Amino acid sequence: MAMRIWKVRSIVQHAGFIVMMYGGRFGVHLGSALPCFACPFVPGCGGYCYLMGLQGYIGFGMGAAAASGFGIGAALGWFAVFIILVALLGKLWCGWICPFGLIQDWLSALRRKLGVRERMISYPIARCLAWVKYALLAGIVIMPPLVTVGVLHEDFYLPFCGICPGKSLLPLFIGETRYLALNYDNWVTLGFSVALLTITGVMLVGMFFKDRFFCIFCPLLALIHILKPITALRLVKSPEACVGCGNCRRACPMEIEAVYRQRKSSDVQSDECLDCASCVEACPSDFALSINFLKFRLFRSSRNYVAELRRKKDERGR
Amino acid sequence: MNAADNMSRSPRALKIFKKTSERAEAEVRKNLESLTGREDYSPDFDYFIELCRGDSSPESIEARTGRAVMRLLCIQAPIELIHAAGFHPYKIASGSQAMTNLALQGLPALMCPMLRAVLGAVMGSESGEPSGVKPWILPTTCDWVVKFPEMLASSGTDCASVHWMELPHLKDGDSCQALWLESVFGLKKFLESLGARVSRKPIEDSIRIYNNAWRALSRLAMMRQEGRMANVWFTLIAGSFFLDSPERWTAAALSINPTPAARSSPKSARVFLAGSPIFFPNFKLLHLLEDAGISVVSDDLCSGERIFPGAVTCKDTSEFGMISALAQRYHQGCLCPTFIDNDRRINNILSRREVTDFHGVVFHVLKGCHPYDLESLGLEMKLKERGLKFLRLETDYAAEDSQNLRTRIEAYHGTLKG
Numbered sequence: 001m002a003m004r005i006w007k008v009r010s011i012v013q014h015a016g017f018i019v020m021m022y023g024g025r026f027g028v029h030l031g032s033a034l035p036c037f038a039c040p041f042v043p044g045c046g047g048y049c050y051l052m053g054l055q056g057y058i059g060f061g062m063g064a065a066a067a068s069g070f071g072i073g074a075a076l077g078w079f080a081v082f083i084i085l086v087a088l089l090g091k092l093w094c095g096w097i098c099p100f101g102l103i104q105d106w107l108s109a110l111r112r113k114l115g116v117r118e119r120m121i122s123y124p125i126a127r128c129l130a131w132v133k134y135a136l137l138a139g140i141v142i143m144p145p146l147v148t149v150g151v152l153h154e155d156f157y158l159p160f161c162g163i164c165p166g167k168s169l170l171p172l173f174i175g176e177t178r179y180l181a182l183n184y185d186n187w188v189t190l191g192f193s194v195a196l197l198t199i200t201g202v203m204l205v206g207m208f209f210k211d212r213f214f215c216i217f218c219p220l221l222a223l224i225h226i227l228k229p230i231t232a233l234r235l236v237k238s239p240e241a242c243v244g245c246g247n248c249r250r251a252c253p254m255e256i257e258a259v260y261r262q263r264k265s266s267d268v269q270s271d272e273c274l275d276c277a278s279c280v281e282a283c284p285s286d287f288a289l290s291i292n293f294l295k296f297r298l299f300r301s302s303r304n305y306v307a308e309l310r311r312k313k314d315e316r317g318r
Numbered sequence: 319m320n321a322a323d324n325m326s327r328s329p330r331a332l333k334i335f336k337k338t339s340e341r342a343e344a345e346v347r348k349n350l351e352s353l354t355g356r357e358d359y360s361p362d363f364d365y366f367i368e369l370c371r372g373d374s375s376p377e378s379i380e381a382r383t384g385r386a387v388m389r390l391l392c393i394q395a396p397i398e399l400i401h402a403a404g405f406h407p408y409k410i411a412s413g414s415q416a417m418t419n420l421a422l423q424g425l426p427a428l429m430c431p432m433l434r435a436v437l438g439a440v441m442g443s444e445s446g447e448p449s450g451v452k453p454w455i456l457p458t459t460c461d462w463v464v465k466f467p468e469m470l471a472s473s474g475t476d477c478a479s480v481h482w483m484e485l486p487h488l489k490d491g492d493s494c495q496a497l498w499l500e501s502v503f504g505l506k507k508f509l510e511s512l513g514a515r516v517s518r519k520p521i522e523d524s525i526r527i528y529n530n531a532w533r534a535l536s537r538l539a540m541m542r543q544e545g546r547m548a549n550v551w552f553t554l555i556a557g558s559f560f561l562d563s564p565e566r567w568t569a570a571a572l573s574i575n576p577t578p579a580a581r582s583s584p585k586s587a588r589v590f591l592a593g594s595p596i597f598f599p600n601f602k603l604l605h606l607l608e609d610a611g612i613s614v615v616s617d618d619l620c621s622g623e624r625i626f627p628g629a630v631t632c633k634d635t636s637e638f639g640m641i642s643a644l645a646q647r648y649h650q651g652c653l654c655p656t657f658i659d660n661d662r663r664i665n666n667i668l669s670r671r672e673v674t675d676f677h678g679v680v681f682h683v684l685k686g687c688h689p690y691d692l693e694s695l696g697l698e699m700k701l702k703e704r705g706l707k708f709l710r711l712e713t714d715y716a717a718e719d720s721q722n723l724r725t726r727i728e729a730y731h732g733t734l735k736g
Contacts, residue, residue: 115518117636123492211633241669244489244662245651247631250643282631285665286673304540306629307533313526
C-alpha cells in the first residue's frame with residue numbers, strides 16, 4: 001500500500017485551511033452550512049460554519065418567518081445542505097477539513113517538537129466532559145428563540161460565536177485582531193468579550209498540552225454525531241481480529257477508549273471520533289479496523305502498512 | 319551434579335562442564351550442517367548461521383555489540399528502554415538438550431526444558447571466570463521464571479543482581495496498568511542506578527531501531543507466508559535476534575532475498591504454529607512437520623513472530639509518553655498465556671487466517687510449560703468451532719519421542735488434506 005494516509009490527510013487539511021480561510025478572496029464560497037469551523041468573522045473566508053447559520057436561522061429566521069415566510073425556507077434549505085454534507089463525509093469534516101482542527105494539530109506538533117509531555121485526561125473525566133458539547137449545542141438551539149421572543153437581550157443572538165475561540169483566533173490569520181479586544185458597548189457584550197478572551201486563553205493552553213483539546217467541547221462535533229445514523233462514512237472494527245495492543249488508543253488524538261475496549265460490536269464510531277484514521281494507520285492487526293463508505297472498505301488496518309510506515313519514518317529519522 | 323560440586327568449581331564439575339559444552343557444540347554443529355545442506359540454503363543466511371554457531375556467552379555478546387549485557391528470560395521487559403540506557407538486552411534462551419543435563423539433578427522432573435537448558439548454560443558459563451556482574455531483568459511472568467534465581471542460587475551459581483518487574487496478570491483494569499507502568503519506571507530507575515541516563519532522545523532512537531527490526535521480521539514473516547522462505551530459516555533468524563546489535567541484525571535480515579522453501583509445494587498443507595517457544599538447536603518439531611509435508615506459514619511463538627512486540631506507536635513523544643506507550647504495548651499487547659484476561663489471544667490466529675489462509679493449527683507444548691498446556695484445551699475448542707483442525711503436540715528436547723510425533727503429525731496431515 002503506497003499511499004500514506006497521514007500525509008494525504010495533512011495535504012487535505014492544509015488545502016482545506018486555505019479554502020476556508022481565504023477562499024472568498026479568489027471567488028470561492030461554499031455556502032453557509034459547512035460542518036467545520038469556517039469562521040464568518042474572517043473577512044474573505046471560503047464559507048460559513050453551520051453553527052452561525054443555525055443560531056441565526058433559529059433566532060432571527062423564526063422572527064423573519066413570522067413576518068414574511070422567507071426565513072423558514074432558507075433555514076430548511078441550509079439545514080438540508082448541512083445534512084447532505086454530513087451524510088456524505090461524516091466526521092471527515094472534523095479530522096480532515098476543519099481549519100480550527102488544523103491549528104490544534106499545529107500546536108500539538110510544536111509540543112512534540114519541544115518534547116513536552118501531553119497531558120492526558122482520565123477516562124471517567126473524559127466521559128463527563130463529553131457532555132459539555134451537547135450542553136453547548138442545547139444552548140445554541142435554545143437561546144436564539146429566547147432573543148426573538150424578547151426574553152434575552154439582543155446581544156445574545158449569536159451566543160456560541162460570542163464565546164467561540166475560533167472567532168478570536170482564526171481572524172488573526174488575516175491580521176484581524178479586533179476580537180481580542182474587550183467590547184464595552186454594554187454589559188452583555190463586555191461579558192461575552194471577557195468570556196471569549198478567557199476561553200481563548202484556556203483553549204490555547206489546553207490545545208498545546210492536549211491534542212484536539214477544543215474538539216472535546218465542540219458543539220458542531222456533537223451535532224454531526226447526532227446525525228450518525230445517516231452518515232455513510234464509518235469507523236468499523238472487526239473485534240475478532242483485535243489482539244488488544246492498544247495502538248489505536250495511543251494514536252488517537254482524542255484518546256478514545258471505545259475502539260480498544262470494544263469486544264463484540266463492529267460499531268466503534270464514538271461521539272469524540274474525528275474520523276482522522278490515526279487508529280487504523282497504527283493498528284498492526286490485519287482487518288481489525290477499517291474506514292468504510294457505506295459497505296465499501298476505503299482503508300483497512302494492515303501489518304504491512306504499519307511496517308511500511310516504520311520504514312518511511314526510519315528514513316526520515318536518519 | 320550437586321550444589322557443592324558447582325560451588326567449589328571442583329575438577330569434577332569443570333570436567334562435566336567441559337564435556338557438556340562439547341556435546342552442546344556438537345548438537346549445534348550437527349543441526350547447522352543439516353541446515354546448510356538444504357536445497358534452500360542461501361549465503362544470505364550465513365550471518366545468522368554464524369551467530370548461532372558462535373559463542374553466546376554474555377561476554378562474547380558484549381564484545382560483539384560493544385554494550386554491557388542486561389540478561390532477560392522472556393519478552394516482557396521493554397527492550398527499547400534497556401537499549402536506550404546503553405545496555406544490550408540479551409534474552410537468554412536455549413534449545414540445547416545437552417545443557418538440560420547440566421542443570422541440577424534435584425530439580426523437578428517436569429520442569430520447563432527451556433529454563434532447564436538456560437540454567438545449565440548459565441552454570442556452565444559461570445564456572446569459569448565471569449568478567450563482571452550481568453544483571454537479570456525478570457518480570458514475574460510464569461512460575462519457572464519467578465523461581466529461576468532461586469534455582470540458580472541452589473545450584474551454587476550467584477545470580478548477580480536481579481531486578482524484578484512486578485507484572486500484573488490482568489491486563490485491562492486501570493489499576494493493573496498503573497502498576498505495570500510503575501514497574502517500567504522502576505526499571506528505568508534501576509538502569510539509572512547503574513550509571514546510565516535514560517532520556518527522551520535515546521528512547522526515541524531505540525523505539526525506532528526496534529520498530530525497524532520488527533519491520534524486517536515482518537518482511538521475513540511475509541516471505542514465509544508466501545512460501546518464499548522455509549519456517550526453519552525463519553525460526554533460526556528470529557532466534558538469533560538477541561545475539562548481535564539490533565541494527566546489524568536488521569540490516570542482515572532486510573538484505574535476505576527470497577528463496578523458495580525447499581520442501582513446500584503448492585500441495586503442502588499450511589498450518590499456524592502456536593504454543594511454547596522453539597529455540598535453536600531444538601528444531602525437532604519443525605523438521606518433523608516439514609518432513610510430513612506441512613508448511614508453517616505463521617506463528618505466535620515468543621521465539622518467532624512475537625520475539626519482540628514491535629510496532630510501538632506513541633503520538634506523545636515526550637519521555638513520559640514514550641515510556642507509557644512501551645509499558646502499554648508490552649502489557650496489553652502481549653499474548654502470553656500467563657495473563658488471565660487473555661481472551662483476545664485467539665484473535666491473532668483468526669486475523670492471521672484472513673491473510674494466510676492456513677488449514678489448521680499445530681499447538682506446541684513444551685513438557686512442563688504449564689501456562690501453554692492449560693491454555694491449549696480452551697483454544698482447541700474455540701478453533702474447532704471455527705472449522706480449524708487442531709493438533710496438540712507435547713514434547714521436550716529429547717529425540718526419543720520423534721517417531722511417535724511423526725506418526726501423529728502424518729495422521730494430522732491426512733485430516734488437513736481431507
